[in-house]
Amino acid sequence: MTEPFDRQWTGYLRPDGRKGVRNLVLVIYTVQCAAFVAHAIAAGEEDVQVIGFPGCYDNQYAIRLVLSLARHPNVGAVLSVGLGCEYTQPARIAEAVEKSGRPSASFFIQDAGGTRSSTEKGKAIVADLRDRIRAETPRVPMGFRDLTLGAECGGSDGTSGLAGNPAVGRLFDRVIDAGGTAICEEIVEMIGLRDVILGRAADDRARGELEAAYAKAERYCRDVRQYSVSPGNFAGGLTTIEEKSMGAFAKSGSRPIQGVIRVGEQPPWPGMWVMDSVPDEHFMQFGYTNPNDTEGIMDLISGGSQIVLFITGRGSVIGSPVAPLVKVTGNSRTYNRMIEDMDFDAGRVLAGEMTLDQCASELGAMVADIAEGMPSKPEALGHREYFVMYKHQDTPDLERGCRNAA
Numbered sequence: 001m002t003e004p005f006d007r008q009w010t011g012y013l014r015p016d017g018r019k020g021v022r023n024l025v026l027v028i029y030t031v032q033c034a035a036f037v038a039h040a041i042a043a044g045e046e047d048v049q050v051i052g053f054p055g056c057y058d059n060q061y062a063i064r065l066v067l068s069l070a071r072h073p074n075v076g077a078v079l080s081v082g083l084g085c086e087y088t089q090p091a092r093i094a095e096a097v098e099k100s101g102r103p104s105a106s107f108f109i110q111d112a113g114g115t116r117s118s119t120e121k122g123k124a125i126v127a128d129l130r131d132r133i134r135a136e137t138p139r140v141p142m143g144f145r146d147l148t149l150g151a152e153c154g155g156s157d158g159t160s161g162l163a164g165n166p167a168v169g170r171l172f173d174r175v176i177d178a179g180g181t182a183i184c185e186e187i188v189e190m191i192g193l194r195d196v197i198l199g200r201a202a203d204d205r206a207r208g209e210l211e212a213a214y215a216k217a218e219r220y221c222r223d224v225r226q227y228s229v230s231p232g233n234f235a236g237g238l239t240t241i242e243e244k245s246m247g248a249f250a251k252s253g254s255r256p257i258q259g260v261i262r263v264g265e266q267p268p269w270p271g272m273w274v275m276d277s278v279p280d281e282h283f284m285q286f287g288y289t290n291p292n293d294t295e296g297i298m299d300l301i302s303g304g305s306q307i308v309l310f311i312t313g314r315g316s317v318i319g320s321p322v323a324p325l326v327k328v329t330g331n332s333r334t335y336n337r338m339i340e341d342m343d344f345d346a347g348r349v350l351a352g353e354m355t356l357d358q359c360a361s362e363l364g365a366m367v368a369d370i371a372e373g374m375p376s377k378p379e380a381l382g383h384r385e386y387f388v389m390y391k392h393q394d395t396p397d398l399e400r401g402c403r404n405a406a
Contacts, residue, residue, distance in 0.1 A: 004361055005174050006144075009143070011146065012074075012137050016071075018146075019140060020074040021372075022047070023133055024075050025047060025075075025129045025133070026049055026069065026079075026322065027041050027042050027050045027051075027078075027122070028050075028051055028078060028080045028081070029050070030088040031083050034081050034082050034083045037109055037119055038052060040115070040119040041079070042126070045127075051321055052066075061264075065388060066093070067264070068263075068303070068304075069322055070093060070100075072304065072323070075102070076102060076103075076133030077104060077129035077133050078094065079104070080104065080105070080106040081118070081122060084109060143178070144364075145178055145179030145180050147181070148182070148267065148303070150182075150301065150305030150307075151165075151300070151308070152186065152296045152308060152309070153165065153310075156311075159331040160248075161246055164251075164328050164329055164347075165250035165330070166251075166330075166346075167330070167346035167363055168251045168363070169250050169251050173255050173360075174360055174361075177255075182271075183274075183275050183305055184272075185276075185277050185300060186248060187217040187274065190248065191221060192246075193249055196249065197274075198210055198214075202257060210257060216276075216278055216280070220279065257272050258271040259273060260276050261303060263276075264302045265303060273303075275299060275300065277296065294385045294386060295387045297310065298387060301320065307371060309367075311328045311330070312334070314334060315342065317338075319378025320383075320386065324375070324378070324379050326343045326370060326376045327342050329342050329347065331347050332348065333347075344366060346359050346363070
């Protein structure tokens with residue numbers, strides 16, 4: 001099998017030096033009241049996608065996440081649309097995007113005349129932005145050293161920890177060896193593995209960050225009286241959170257963990273990183289340890305992941321905006337039953353049809369194909385699910401200018 005990890009393709013160079021595998025116009029709505037118009041603007045438009053924050057109130061975490069997506073390497077331009085009376089201001093988002101070197105625009109629906117006129121106005125703006133980024137975005141050589149890959153679990157079964165996650169973990173090892181970057185989140189799915197996690201720390205600083213993040217996640221699970229294990233996991237053959245954690249952690253591979261980043265933060269240097277998406281303790285409320293798979297995928301994309309691998313033993317039909325989602329399963333029955341939606345069958349390792357290294361090479365070749373422009377199955381089907389969670393984390397509020405000073 002040809003080694004894929006020295007492959008090169010053509011990417012899109014952004015002003016901050018990062019490279020994208022897509023060249024998208026992103027439509028952002030700043031309140032739920034503007035969601036219909038935002039989706040109407042994007043409907044039928046090539047290379048135009050939508051995200052939004054539904055709340056009519058201030059949430060620093062959500063704004064940080066949205067701005068990270070607006071300045072993602074796969075995004076070339078942004079149109080921000082608001083109703084006109086919400087807290088988050090579309091003009092401030094456009095201003096922040098402009099400062100990143102990307103073209104942007106914004107307007108209020110109340111100023112544009114309503115649904116039809118706003119949709120027409122938005123489509124005209126989108127057409128202009130798309131023409132600009134297609135003509136002006138530099139095309140440059142790109143390889144695995146330029147990639148940040150994210151990994152998320154969802155609908156795990158007994159095969160996930162035996163084949164699906166280890167295949168992605170082996171891929172991550174190879175990507176990191178090539179100079180690239182990988183991110184895992186779901187610290188609540190690492191419960192029971194404290195010593196294993198700390199043993200992977202690259203240095204004392206990383207060990208301290210991992211220990212603090214793990215301890216917070218463990219306290220959070222206790223306080224909300226819930227751990228990240230579900231009836232579907234039990235039906236798939238898993239029995240405890242510790243058993244699920246062992247399988248989930250396998251997707252991080254074996255290379256040293258460089259440290260912990262928060263949602264909306266980019267890894268400061270290449271290597272393996274863990275993302276902390278657990279609310280900080282003085283904001284803690286009773287709720288869910290892991291709201292849904294889409295929320296975690298959006299977190300990973302906010303960290304700069306140009307492609308996200310989603311490992312599911314039981315199967316899934318979701319996709320994601322901004323970054324292509326690649327669905328991997330360790331269960332060949334799931335792959336064959338849901339072949340319309342599943343991208344990669346790692347269950348062949350369990351069947352003895354290939355080694356784990358061969359599986360990682362084949363998966364790496366698929367990642368390279370998708371980075372080169374081939375749509376993943378969720379992309380081809382038009383899946384663009386997104387979920388912006390309202391959480392609270394103590395990080396410097398660098399984006400306060402996007403809020404209404406009033």
